[in-house]
Amino acid sequence: MGKPSPDQPDLFDLDPRYGIAADRDWSKTLIVPGWARYFFAVVPPPEHAAAIHAFAHALRRSHGLRGWPIGPERYHLTLGGIERYGGATDEEIATLERIAASIVAPSFSVAFDHVAGYGGPGDRQAIFLETSETFSILDRLQRRLCREMRARGFWMPSKFGPHVTLLYDQCPFDKPIIPPESFPVREFVLIRSVHGASHHDHLARWPLRDRADAV
Numbered sequence: 001m002g003k004p005s006p007d008q009p010d011l012f013d014l015d016p017r018y019g020i021a022a023d024r025d026w027s028k029t030l031i032v033p034g035w036a037r038y039f040f041a042v043v044p045p046p047e048h049a050a051a052i053h054a055f056a057h058a059l060r061r062s063h064g065l066r067g068w069p070i071g072p073e074r075y076h077l078t079l080g081g082i083e084r085y086g087g088a089t090d091e092e093i094a095t096l097e098r099i100a101a102s103i104v105a106p107s108f109s110v111a112f113d114h115v116a117g118y119g120g121p122g123d124r125q126a127i128f129l130e131t132s133e134t135f136s137i138l139d140r141l142q143r144r145l146c147r148e149m150r151a152r153g154f155w156m157p158s159k160f161g162p163h164v165t166l167l168y169d170q171c172p173f174d175k176p177i178i179p180p181e182s183f184p185v186r187e188f189v190l191i192r193s194v195h196g197a198s199h200h201d202h203l204a205r206w207p208l209r210d211r212a213d214a215v
Helices: 046-063 090-101 136-151
Strands: 035-042 077-085 108-118 125-130 163-169 177-185 187-194 200-207
Touching: 035 090, 046 163, 046 177, 077 090, 077 136, 090 136, 090 187, 090 200, 108 136, 108 163
Parallel strands: none
Antiparallel strands: 035 077, 035 187, 108 125, 108 177, 125 163, 187 200
16 A cells, blocks of 8 residues: 555645655645645545544544544545645646546445554554555556646656545554445546645546446
């Protein structure tokens, strides 16, 4: 599994070619106002998001965690994206939308079978759902998006670790095995997440469909 990135980036090492973050560990940095993330993601349908939220609260109680779940409207599985100080330009957003519109992939389901935490002792850790399985359609979808973004000059990390962040906490955390938490994936979305806003703006969405169903 690749290292997961927290829901909000903190402090950035910038790549001067693109004005975006170089490959760094966001969990060990300090949050800086003014940054916005624009990322492709799959999100659980409302009823599944509610079930994940209930699980997050139960996990918090059973493990004595102090952080609060981030909420049903913000649970997501990140596929890849960019971050910009002051926000992306209209041209950049339009490019991301053109990339997404070119993607053809069938719908699928994803399941998570354990919980993990990422961050050192005493650090603010991301607590997230993770999977020990490989979902080939998900992997292909993510690789295609990243390939198309790199082709247009966007920096993208080389590793991909499917996960859904539940909350953040400073307590040490092991990897309990859980009954699988799953949800169907019928579309992917472009999300804008602005530091300090505590919510996600869904800018656009694209249905997953078989090639025979593509327009």
